[in-house]
Amino acid sequence: MAKRNAVFVCQSCGAVYNRWKGKCEACGGWNTVVEEVSEAAPMAGPGPRLARAGKGRVFALEGLTGDAKEPPRTPARIGELDRVTGGGFVRGSVILIGGDPGIGKSTLLMQASAALARAGERVCYISGEEAVGQVRLRAERLGLADSPVELAAQTNVEDIVATLSQGRQPALAVIDSIQTMWTETVESAPGTVTQVRASAQALIRFAKTTGTAVILVGHVTKDGQIAGPRVVEHMVDAVVSFEGDSAHHFRILRANKNRFGPTDEIGVFEMTGKGLAEVVNPSALFLEGRDMSAPGTAVFAGMEGTRPLLVEVQALVAPTSLGTPRRAVVGWDPARLSMVVAVLEAHGGLKLGMHDIYLNIAGGLKIAEPAADLAAAAALVSSLSGAPLPADAVYFGEIALSGGVRPVSQAPARMKEAAKLGFSSAVAPSARREGIETPPLEAREIGHIGDLVATIAARSPRRREPIS
Template sequence: MAKRAQSFICQNCGAAHNRWQGKCEACGEWNTLVEEDATGAGAAARGPGRRPGKGRAFNLEPLAGETHDAPRLPSGIAEFDRVTGGGFVRGSVLLVGGDPGIGKSTLLIQTTAALARAGHRVIYISGEEAIAQVRLRAERLGLDDAPVELAAETSVEDIIATLSEGKTPRLVIIDSIQTMWTDTVESAPGTVTQVRGSAQSFIRFAKRSGAAVILVGHVTKDGQIAGPRVVEHMVDAVLSFEGEGAHQFRVLRAMKNRFGPTDEIGVFEMTGLGLREVANPSELFLSERDLGAPGTAVFAGIEGTRPVLVEIQALVAPTSLGTPRRAVVGWDQSRLSMVIAVLEAHCGVRLSGHDVYLNVAGGYRIQEPAADLAAAAALVSSLADAPLPADAVYFGEVSLSGAVRPVAQAAARLKEAAKLGFARAVVPDSARTESAAGLRLNDVGSLSTLVAEIAANGRRAKAS
């Protein structure tokens, strides 16, 4: 009798090892190797009904040829359609990840209800909750009258056999992929091999039938989608549902999209009746801002194709510690350290004896370097106790030499600021060529120029 081939699979990165060891050599994580059957993984990769042996020839097509836009199915939720690029493409597979309790199931049950009410066949498969629990959530959201078909099942083969019967569904929700298991893999549900094999089966079904499939994925403690990274490469789109538990705002962000733009966001507000779309997130993020307080600056940012205005708050206070604290929420810690170093080296702003706290209001997270100028303005304003103009917005990237560099889509940022009632904008020199949209532009070439202006305004305000 042939001995079964065994391998040790890292549950963090999916790397295979021929023997157990405490540390994975591929990703450096400790105690993540689990023994799994290598033959089952190979069978899952080959697909059902395929045996190892000689392959079959297939036709090759020329690069030039007639192309068509992918037909889309609008979800009925405008913010969801914005992120996906206009709706669900037939035969596409989406992976949606997010922290526990952030609202992934709520968003998806609202999406399925909207499609079902439009007359489409929609199926919701839950591997974590019983049917009664899903019904209770739908009843609480006022969606229990939608003709959504439910099931609580974890066997991949049973699910695909059920989905293949009758009319092809337009949308299938699998909540979640970590709870699914397939007979072709001899390992526990949630392991790397099971997740990869189950995802491959659902992707094969979607491409064959034309149904759109959404896979819900758990996230690790550092915010990454759990399971092998190869699953993110296999699917057509990866969406991240983000937000802070203490805030009611939720952001749906496209990390990958084969049929639309990436880095696009949709903004929602969590209410007692589920998630509400936010058509103008800038108004929402600025609704409670502190007018006239030192240490606050409004940043005009861009997420995908959408301009978003948010308030950046800074607090600089003398420290009693040997090493000053540097705390930041909603921005990159290393980016804050770089801006502080430039202020110290090129602008004469001494922050080495002060604690620095930086916060992006509203639970929003900034991921672009264009926020450097707004963060620097807020820091200097707090240190000098000099309030910034309440009708001004800031954007620009700060280089290590202290120069303020241009950023993309300046015209869209200025237009959004003018729409919300702002009268002036502090921008890089190159933005002078952009349409001012009725704003008074204050272009700065170096960070030291901005620091001098803030300090001068602060002295004038104290003298008066």
């Protein structure tokens, strides 16, 4: 007879305890430890376990040399999605996609499912949150009602696996969402850590044995992290986040983990009345409507994977009457801003200690590249001095603690993208010219942060007054 074991599991990180705790010792979350009951098979006696010891099945070992074939892929026929996944869905792979509610996860997956189904592949869309009629309404609104996608509203994992195993092997199976699934092997409520882990394991086993690509939709927490145990992220082959907010009409698809492709590529989509549309030129979208005559704005030539991307960096430096000046950052690392401000004070001769500083990446994009240091510094100096920066110039470069400006990678690609959008100059660190072709636009080399401050201050209408 099976034995019922009661354990206490943290719903945030998956830590297991033998008694209830008000605060999880692993992640520090309060009131996240919940009692869960599971059935465990009776332990076998020591005889059979000892008899089997040392008699495992022998398998063959292979060397590093040999044919390294590219895993077979099924293109999603959506260019931005294929870019993030590395060229399409790998057969037998499992992708976990997360995003805020209403961000467009189901819309994107419905469009990808319809594109594959119209290409002759068998695609199954399993919804655990909506009825079949609700999914059909979304498909009609997107103009995809004529695509041969197979729908079902089901939450039992055993029934789902048995149904998908019948007939022709599906090329893609979408599970929306993993938090609503439950398996009979675990006696816990759907959405708990135990159920999410067991359900994900069963679906992963199905994908590996049949070669079907499976996409699991995951809910996110208030912090933007995918809800459920972190072990699920280690079990799947790729973790993709769908970023954006209701204040902007574009969405960013970013791979945080990918065993079969890059993790630094992004896909840009625009939310329209007919669903998500691909953005072929994201730089033009992020620079749309910028005020070229206002001080405190600089255009940063960045890189997202192999794609050059131009975004506007906005800064506002204003005197404060508070004892502690404010430092507000949107879309950039606050610690990076503090470092740039310290370097400007120590090596640039600026006095920012009694000023509030606000920094924003226009459009809601999040930048994590150190090459944005020079653009942020230029925007800060421009706002403080009241001098507008040249409208036809882009900025990129990493600032060192000594005040020097260090070169960054892929400078020719950044300049080429800027030249394509009509920019004529690039303010960048000096770089070695051996083996580098002539840049497509004028390069204004900056070797020290003091040179940048002097150049911008010379353009200021208050240049006769000290910058303070």
